[in-house]
Amino acid sequence: MQKANLKLRLTVMNFLQFAVWGSYLISLGGYMMGTLGYSGLQVGAIYGTMGVASLFMPGVIGIIADKYVNAERLLAICHLLSAAFLIGVSQNADYALAYPLFLLVNIFYMPTIALTNTISYSLMSRNNMDIAATFPSIRVWGTVGFIAAMWLVGLCGWAQSAMQLYVSAGLGVALAVFALTLPPSPPNKQVGPERSLASVLGLDALVLFKNYNMSVFFIFSMLLGAALQVTNTFGTPFLDSFKPDYADSIAVKYPTILLSLSQISETLFILSIPFFLRRFGIKSVMLMSMLAWVLRFGLFGIGNPGDGFVFLILSMIVYGMAFDFFNVSGSMFVDKEVDPSMRGSAQGLFMMMTNGVGAILGGFGSGYIVDLYKNAETQAVDWSPVWFIFAGYALVIAILFAILFRYRGDVATKQL
Incomplete structure (x- = not known):
């Protein structure tokens, strides 16, 4: 072909x-x-x-x-x-x-x-x-x-x-x-090392929790994973809530178009990752991601389709940094720090903590917060405090990560 x-x-x-x-x-x-x-x-x-x-x-x-x-x-x-x-x-x-x-x-x-x-x-x-x-x-x-x-x-x-x-x-x-x-992509018939389901899911990489930096990293992967889908879940309901006051706004008429700027931003920021990694290092890039989530949520909290429209646009722009900088640099950190024999399992564990456990916690936790600020009679949500709570959550994660994650980039993880 x-x-x-x-x-x-x-x-x-x-x-x-x-x-x-x-x-x-x-x-x-x-x-x-x-x-x-x-x-x-x-x-x-x-x-x-x-x-x-x-x-x-x-x-x-x-x-x-x-x-x-x-x-x-x-x-x-x-x-x-x-x-x-x-x-x-x-x-x-x-x-x-x-x-x-x-x-x-x-x-x-x-x-x-x-x-x-x-x-x-x-x-x-x-x-x-x-x-x-x-x-x-x-x-x-x-x-x-x-x-x-x-x-x-x-x-x-x-x-x-x-x-x-x-x-x-x-x-x-x-x-x-x-x-x-x-064209066919058949199974690999060659004899190779047997991989169990536990290995594929990353469960045999749980031994990495014995290492301080790796355990801190995986815990924060889970905590940040809880934030990854929040704006995807509630971004459209948030923009729909402005219909009574901003019925003619593009943000209200076409909320998915506005939110698509986040994905456009993602394609641009992912190209910038090599520069940021060379200039600032893995820990700083992951910390930038967490602070970008603070901005993502905080800008939603002060934004609106009227005089606050610029804040909504800025929130879409920072999404690329928020989403990609931790996912990509985190994957690179895992690849660099674990023994090659455990590389696949470690990546599986990283994905399970972020897109599995973190996503489940984020789905239920964010839904609970939204319901706390929903008016029982009108069913309207007071969105500003909701976004500020999420921003505060991301800020606490960033501060704790900066303090607890002691990676300097020049000390390899001990082989376990």
Whole structure:
């Protein structure tokens, strides 16, 4: 296969992969709170299903792809099942049914993120392509797909309806069909070291908690992970709350368009990480991420679609630093500090702490805070104190991290 053709096909795969997610991830909270009347705790719990699924399913599906089933076929199966459950959610407004259905959506969607990487790496390696030089230009189209889906839902007026779920399901089916046209990525038949599910999930890396810096790092990964999806969960309901006073504002008419600036910022900040790491070091870059979360939440607290619109824009801009600087630099810290024999397990533990345990705690915790400031009669939320509480939480994390994390970058973690 010609390399240019393969790169195009992998680009399409990544575009569709994240368009499936972008169709509803940012707007779902507004639909559930505004149209369906869910409480903040219920919405937080729905978003927390991503964390529950991330605890175990990527590892399970990874083992299946490694040993039993072609990765592209597994990708198709997972997307078809996820799409089916999305349609089920769209037809069931009752929270008691929506929660288990959305858990099933994420059980089959979350592993597909790793599967697309597996397929890309496998096909590029077999075609003698430089992965480090080529893959970033392919993966960035995933973010473009996420943004494009957000814009489609926002401009078509589907952010407050179940149509966003149908769009996502349709894109998932399209990706499933497309995946079956890709060159095969079969299981690795070569004999190698046996990896248990515990190893894939990162559980055998728990021994790293014996090291002070690693234990502090993983604990703060969990604490910061609780903040990662808060604005994705409640950003749209927050902007929807301005409808009575700012009905003609772009921020109110097209909240997903405004929020998409966060993803655009993400693509720009990720390119700046090498410079910041060289200039300031890993600890400072991770600390910058935490302080950026303070700004992200605080600027939401003082922003509005009128004279405070500039604060909303600034909040979107700092999101890229907040989200990427800890995720990327944290992954690099783990890679640098652990023994190569434990590298995969340590990365699995990092992902489990941030996107698993942290996301679950953040979903329930943020939903509880939102409900505390909801008027029982009008159902309106007083959003400013909500955002300031989240900002204060991020600030406390930043201060404690600066004090407790004693990494200087010149002392290697002891091999355990």
